[in-house]
Amino acid sequence: MTLYVIGTGPGDISYMSQRAIDTIKRVDCIAGYTTYIDLIKDLIPDKEIISTGMTKEVERVEKAIDMALTGRSCALVSGGDPGIYAMAGLVFEICQKRDIKLLRIQDNENQNSSGDSDKTLALEIIPGIPALAAGAALAGAPLTHDFAAISLSDLLTPWEKIEKRLTCAAMADFVIVIYNPKSKKRDWQITKAQELILEHRNGSTPVAIVTGAMRENQNISFTNLDQIDTADIGMQTVVFIGSSTSLRYLDFLFTPRGYGGKYAI
């Protein structure tokens, strides 16, 4: 009656936490998108695997919940962090709909109530290093001050809402982290985002484009806001658009916290 939602971090298992690794080794079954299952396959030679393709999120989470409800322990794994644009939200969405009671593992251990109902799951979400932190570490330090994370995917969100967020984030001088900037079928959104942000920010604003962080296809490039080359951008890309205070230094982008103004450096 236990469901774990686990983030494997960027790249291979070297960026996973020990708690994530130990838990994955211990559970009865693993559910995840094929790509992530492959990344951790050395850890799980003997597990039952629920592996589904990329557009099968709902099916995958439903199966993991059903498996956990049968009394087995199940880990739902995803790359990066499971709570940032990832599967954790869907677990709650489905459990609420199906009226499945959820107890934090910690609460559950205290109350010793695991397995007292066929509609109760013990739940632990084990965070991972999100793509925005992995990408930032490669780009330099773009996120050391306030930032907004915006997904350009309009599959589940009206584009008007995304536009409003881009405009407000630009107005408020947030560093902007763009998730899902472009796919084969969604190729115009990143250029539109660039235009909206340019209404409130200089063309010379530094931008870092990080693709495949900590993976074999890793690529880091730097440009200015008015010169973004969308050819560098794909499904595995995170784009960092600097605030008015962000700076380029050598092949790095960083956002000073403000120490320079306050202390003699």
Add this chain to the structure above:
Amino acid sequence: MTLYVIGTGPGDISYMSQRAIDTIKRVDCIAGYTTYIDLIKDLIPDKEIISTGMTKEVERVEKAIDMALTGRSCALVSGGDPGIYAMAGLVFEICQKRDIKLLRIQDNENQNSSGDSDKTLALEIIPGIPALAAGAALAGAPLTHDFAAISLSDLLTPWEKIEKRLTCAAMADFVIVIYNPKSKKRDWQITKAQELILEHRNGSTPVAIVTGAMRENQNISFTNLDQIDTADIGMQTVVFIGSSTSLRYLDFLFTPRGYGGKYAI
């Protein structure tokens, strides 16, 4: 001539990545705030330690850079992720000021140029699980859609700028993650933030307050936007303010990605 900037994640070493642990074990010296050094002390029985108090950030980073410039390998550690409201930005700020050349470890290994100058450092930033991801995992899944991270610390940032970011983030319906909500000396900012956000968001908006994520003093509480009790809030607290679509389910806060509208759940 090598500097590592490493995030130890939340809590103890069980949330650190293997890459962070291996690197910390390998370096000659470690610099960090006393609290974080204590958390990893089992890993570093024989290291030289540069440990300084909390307001000594500049001094600590300067010392780590100086140590690395003498030809020794040095790790600058911080809790959470080093790139989100943390030390990584300051490394670039100081190196730019002092005209110290920085090469990514990866570039450096390729070019075999380590140690060719007394003003060059090889640098690797090893990301960690940030407080916002750790807090979100405990709260439920507040960050599965667009969000803005805002620090309420006006020590290094003008309060007017923080107000503008709060207002714009509220207008654009971002989930809002508040860092540094309150300290002994800064006690009114969280209430002012609440007022500003309430101008654009319902009083019934769900809020999660997470203190000391994955530490012994961990505490998770839930409330509504118009009922935030600032007594629950301190230096180690991250506050999650839901968007208009965020929901409370049992003792969890989550933000649906939108699958419910698109697919039959």
